[in-house]
Amino acid sequence: AVNIGSMPSSNQRYGIYKNQESTIKHLQSSFSCSPDGSQIAFSRQKLNEYGERYNDLFIYDRQSERESRLTQSKRLTSPRWHPIKNTLVAIQQSNGSTNLVGVDMASGSLHPFTDYKNGEQVYSPSWHPDGEKLYFSFSDNHSRNIYRLDTKSRTVEAVFQDSLTDYRDPYIDKKGDYLYYSANPDGIFNIYRLPLGTNEPVPEQLTSVIGGAFMPHVKNETLYFAEFKTDGYIISSIDLSAIIPQSSAKYN
Numbered sequence: 001a002v003n004i005g006s007m008p009s010s011n012q013r014y015g016i017y018k019n020q021e022s023t024i025k026h027l028q029s030s031f032s033c034s035p036d037g038s039q040i041a042f043s044r045q046k047l048n049e050y051g052e053r054y055n056d057l058f059i060y061d062r063q064s065e066r067e068s069r070l071t072q073s074k075r076l077t078s079p080r081w082h083p084i085k086n087t088l089v090a091i092q093q094s095n096g097s098t099n100l101v102g103v104d105m106a107s108g109s110l111h112p113f114t115d116y117k118n119g120e121q122v123y124s125p126s127w128h129p130d131g132e133k134l135y136f137s138f139s140d141n142h143s144r145n146i147y148r149l150d151t152k153s154r155t156v157e158a159v160f161q162d163s164l165t166d167y168r169d170p171y172i173d174k175k176g177d178y179l180y181y182s183a184n185p186d187g188i189f190n191i192y193r194l195p196l197g198t199n200e201p202v203p204e205q206l207t208s209v210i211g212g213a214f215m216p217h218v219k220n221e222t223l224y225f226a227e228f229k230t231d232g233y234i235i236s237s238i239d240l241s242a243i244i245p246q247s248s249a250k251y252n
Contacts (some may be wrong), residue, residue, distance in 0.1 A: 024067075028055045029077035030124070032088070032217075038062055041070075041079040041088055048073045057090060057103060071108045078124065079103070084131040089113065091122055098122050100136060101151065113149060114156065116140075126170045135170040135179060137161065144168045146181060159194070171217045172196075180206075180216040180223070191216045193223050193245070204245030207238065 024031070024042055031042035040060040045053050046069075053076050057070040075093040082088065088103040092110065098121050100113040113134065114122065123137040123144065134149040145161040146168075159179065160167040166189070169182040178193040189212040195201045207213045211228035218224070218240070227236040 024060050029079075029091075032079050032081045034081050034086075035083060041081060043079060043090070045079040055093075057088070057108075059105075063242060070103065071110075074108075075111065076101070077105070080125045080127055082131055083129050084128050089125050089127070089134060093126065093174070100125055100134065102151075113154065124169050126172050128172050129176045132149055135172060137168045137170060146170050146179075169215045171216050171218070178218075180218060182212075182214045182216065182225075184212075189213055191223065206240070206243060206245055209236075 004117065004147045017126045017131070024040065026044055028043040030047050031040055033040055039062065041062065042058055043055050044058055045055050047103055048054055048235055052073065054073045055075055056072060056222070057076050057079055058067050059070055060067050076090040077093070079088045079090045086105045088105065088230055090103050091098050092101045095117070096119050097116045099116050100122055101110045102113060118140070120138065120140045123139070124132050125136045127134060134151060136147055137144045138147045139145070141163070143163055143166045146159045147156050148159050149156050159170075159185070160169055165183055167183045168189075171180040172178070173180065176196060179196055180191060180193045182189050183192055185192075188210065189206040190205055190209060191204050191213045192203050192204050193216075206223060207225065209227055211239070213227050213228070213236070215226045216223060221240045222237050223240050224235060224237045226233050
């Protein structure tokens with residue numbers, strides 16, 4: 001479910017919003033807000049006209065508080081709003097593989113960005129603010145790695161690739177200065193960041209938790225992330241201006 005509200009100050013941990021009515025219920029994956037914050041794209045499993053269940057994309061309008069269905073029987077999850085254009089990218093499942101597809105907001109029509117056919121899986125697409133590059137997590141064996149897709153040339157290149165380390169949850173800050181991600185080079189998932197636009201970028205470790213840290217998001221110099229605790233997941237945060245990053249593993 002999605003709850004909409006303000007977050008307290010940084011360096012805190014947040015539990016479940018108790019006694020708060022959910023804005024959107026029965027989501028199948030992560031959701032995404034439009035650049036102006038007026039709409040939310042999400043995936044939900046619904047019956048089609050033949051009684052079959054498919055994951056499709058829906059749009060929630062915050063002003064009217066109404067939902068509209070964007071696609072029909074397309075097996076789509078994890079939508080991400082383009083930072084400039086009124087389009088989405090999403091993950092489509094087909095024949096055991098998943099691929100990145102663009103979604104037209106007017107018609108709901110799809111156009112492919114990738115063409116994996118041998119059981120490969122893609123996860124967590126994240127736009128660079130220039131609107132031309134997509135970062136995503138990719139798996140074709142055991143571990144996940146992070147790749148970068150140029151949407152104009154349709155070329156894909158590895159950012160992090162290591163069979164012994166799992167890299168996931170890529171997120172690019174609004175300025176395009178850093179790639180934030182979760183990785184477990186020492187066996188525990190923590191949040192790291194990689195400077196972008198430099199010749200020899202060195203990854204920096206930002207958290208050091210015991211249970212695991214995932215799904216980074218940055219707003220106003222505050223890093224938010226999902227932290228696994230003994231009683232489940234909570235939302236935690238740290239003030240980026242107050243930490244001293246630790247140099248981490250090598251960048252490919």
